[in-house]
Amino acid sequence: MLVLLLLLLAHPLRAQTTAGDSTSRPWNGKSCAVVLTYDDAIDADLDNIIPALDSLGLRGTFYIIGSAPAVSRRMSEWRAAAARGHELGNHALFHPCDGSLPGRSWITPDIDLSKYTVTRAVAEIRVNNTLLKAIDGKDRRTFAYPCGDLTIGGVRFYDGLRGDFAGARGVTGILRTPDKVDLDNIPAFAIEDRPASYMIDLVRQAMETHTLLVFLFHGVGGGHAINEGRAEHLELLRFLKAHEDQVWVAPMVEVADWIRSISSP
Template sequence: MQRFLIQLSLALLGYLSSQSALAQVKSLVWPDNKKAALALTYDDALKTHLDHVLPALDAAGLRGTFYLTIESPFFMRHIPRWKTAADVGHELGNHSLVHPCLGPSVFPERDWVSQSSDLTQYSVERVIRELRLSNEILHSVDGLEQRTFAFPCGDTKTRDGDFADAIQPLFIAARLGGTGFTDLEARRYRLPSLPAETLTGEQLIAYVQQVVSVGGFGSITFHGVGGDYLSVSNDAHQQLLDYLKDNEAVIWVDTLRAIANHLYSGTKPVRNRN
């Protein structure tokens, strides 16, 4: 509970501090007079996304953003299922080719990061090259040119610098996580999101209620649901979906791509392919 309260307090601090910046683009007027917007995002292309999450979202009539790591076997071996997901309105977001993160030389606890996927071995140019290729692969699945990105591990640095600015021509927006973003253009490519792992349904709903109370934008980051890792239970996830369905007149639940298009209206579609 203490961990959740800390997460929730930090997340809300970021949302509250960003309201004046968002007002420069939209005065937080959401479609159909709804009071808030929420993006449900799912990272890494996991088995539980196919087996548990997509059926639950479809049954509730809700859309999610799936941040797909291309090398995941549950992406590569199930492309027809991801195409079906895109066809019914879910977003296939870019989460990189191989999920590169800063490794144990920076964070000793990350002994699971291999040398080949350690960002300390990457250049900015290599990151961009791999993200372009990921976009091409995702385009071959859903036929779309516009999508959002989620930074693996929330990391933005390579051996020769920060790549957060360099990705901007490739995406309409990006989810970073964290809080406290008050500059509108910086925030667009560093959108905050609440980590969902270990939280109960009641705690997830409490977060949504706080987002509604400020009339803002919220995002939740899931990994495993009912299995895999960094997991929440199926019951907690379903409890959240039931709440969102029951309150669909108040809360706009959509893909991060759709919400970003609303927040940053007037932006031309981003062309990823040269």
């Protein structure tokens, strides 16, 4: 009996399978992780996106601007979405962006991040956290940099907020393995008027390379100047659902906390 056990343990196929499982399914037991994120808290989130996600049993992260009209008018719907497992992430109270950068003529002085102090930016983001907790009752969530802007006068304002969030999503499209994800600036692929084949190909790449893929959407089916087609978005969701045995689809806060848990000593 002992000899048989030793032979089984030493069998090369057995050893190869064990190693393959640990390296090919590193994301919570799946080949890759996909996070669906949606910015700015617009009516299309509640009208188009959340119903599509719910219909397939998928959950996303919605980065909420606290001052957005769709927040005050439809607060009960946001609360219900959070109760079904969607994350309400923090996208700042007023979505300030750096107006000193090229192509930012649309930014008005009152939301010009270059005119903020770090103290003001941190305070407004924390106020938005308070608002979000009043909606969903949760203390744990992630942040998304408005316009992807990281600094005020050369100072990284998120440094003062690191303890407030599980992580912060950026806007740079890169695929990363778990050990390479920077939780202070999580990469994301911005999607605008893309065919479903482009998005599905990104998922396939993530599956092959065992990496994290974060999608960054604004409008889906209208409602925003940055828009993705409703049919194309739904085709992506159906692909993710069909491959849920290989793809871990979860809100950003869950993925960020999982990354933190495996990297902790």
